[in-house]
Amino acid sequence: GAGVSQSPSNKVTEKGKDVELRCDPISGHTALYWYRQSLGQGLEFLIYFQGNSAPDKSGLPSDRFSAERTGGSVSTLTIQRTQQEDSAVYLCASSFDPGQGLYYNSPLHFGNGTRLTVT
Amino acid sequence: EDQVTQSPEALRLQEGESSSLNCSYTVSGLRGLFWYRQDPGKGPEFLFTLYSAGEEKEKERLKATLTKKESFLHITAPKPEDSATYLCAVQAPLYSGGYNKLIFGAGTRLAVHP
Numbered sequence: 001g002a003g004v005s006q007s008p009s010n011k012v013t014e015k016g017k018d019v020e021l022r023c024d025p026i027s028g029h030t031a032l033y034w035y036r037q038s039l040g041q042g043l044e045f046l047i048y049f050q051g052n053s054a055p056d057k058s059g060l061p062s063d064r065f066s067a068e069r070t071g072g073s074v075s076t077l078t079i080q081r082t083q084q085e086d087s088a089v090y091l092c093a094s095s096f097d098p099g100q101g102l103y104y105n106s107p108l109h110f111g112n113g114t115r116l117t118v119t
Numbered sequence: 120e121d122q123v124t125q126s127p128e129a130l131r132l133q134e135g136e137s138s139s140l141n142c143s144y145t146v147s148g149l150r151g152l153f154w155y156r157q158d159p160g161k162g163p164e165f166l167f168t169l170y171s172a173g174e175e176k177e178k179e180r181l182k183a184t185l186t187k188k189e190s191f192l193h194i195t196a197p198k199p200e201d202s203a204t205y206l207c208a209v210q211a212p213l214y215s216g217g218y219n220k221l222i223f224g225a226g227t228r229l230a231v232h233p
Contacts, residue, residue: 004162031219042123043163043206043223056220091162097219107153108221110162 004111006092012117013082021077021114025094032075038088050097082118089113121146121211125224132231135196140227142207143189150210152190154183157204197231204228
C-alpha cells in the first residue's frame with residue numbers, strides 16, 4: 001500500500017498565524033511520530049503516539065505546539081502564533097509498535113515532510 | 120545526555136573511490152542503531168538496524184558495522200546514485216516509557232562524482 005502521506009508539502013505563512021500540518025500513516029501502523037528538521041541539523045523528536053496511550057510530548061519546544069491523533073490514524077500537528085524560528089521541515093513517521101513499554105525495533109517509515117516557511 | 124555525532128559533515132568522492140562514514144554515540148543502554156538515507160526533498164529511507172557490537176549488515180555497495188562506541192557505514196566503489204545524506208540514529212528511552220524514540224545525528228552529505 002501507500003507510504004506515509006503528509007500535507008501540505010509546502011506551507012508559507014506570516015508570523016503570528018496558526019498552521020496545521022497533516023499526516024496519514026501507513027495502514028496498520030500503531031505508532032506515529034513527529035520530527036522537525038532544520039537546515040544543517042539532525043532530526044529533532046517532537047511527539048510520539050502509540051495506540052490509546054497518552055502521547056509522549058517531551059520533545060515539543062513550546063506550548064504553541066500541539067498534536068492530536070484521531071481514531072488511531074490521522075494526526076495533525078498545530079503550531080499557534082508561528083515564529084520565524086519555527087521554519088523547518090516537519091516530518092511524520094509511523095511504525096508497528098506493540099506499545100505497553102515493550103522494546104520493539106520496527107524501523108520508522110517517514111513521509112516526505114511539510115516544508116514550513118514563516119515570513 | 121544521549122547524543123549522536125556524525126563525521127564528516129560532507130564528503131566528496133569520485134566514482135569508484137571507497138570510503139567510510141562515522142557515527143559515534145553516547146546513550147544509556149543501546150537498544151538499536153539505525154542508518155537511513157535521505158535524498159533532497161524526501162523523507163529518510165531506512166537502510167539498516169544494528170543491535171550489538173561486532174554485528175555487520177550489507178546492502179549492495181553499503182556495509183554497516185557496530186562497535187560499543189561507534190558505527191561505520193562503508194561505501195565500496197560508490198556510484199553517483201549513492202549521493203545523498205546518510206543519517207545515523209540510536210534508539211533511546213521515551214519519556215512515557217518504552218524505547219522507540221530515535222535520536223538522530225546531523226548526517227553526512229555524500230556527493231559522488233563521475
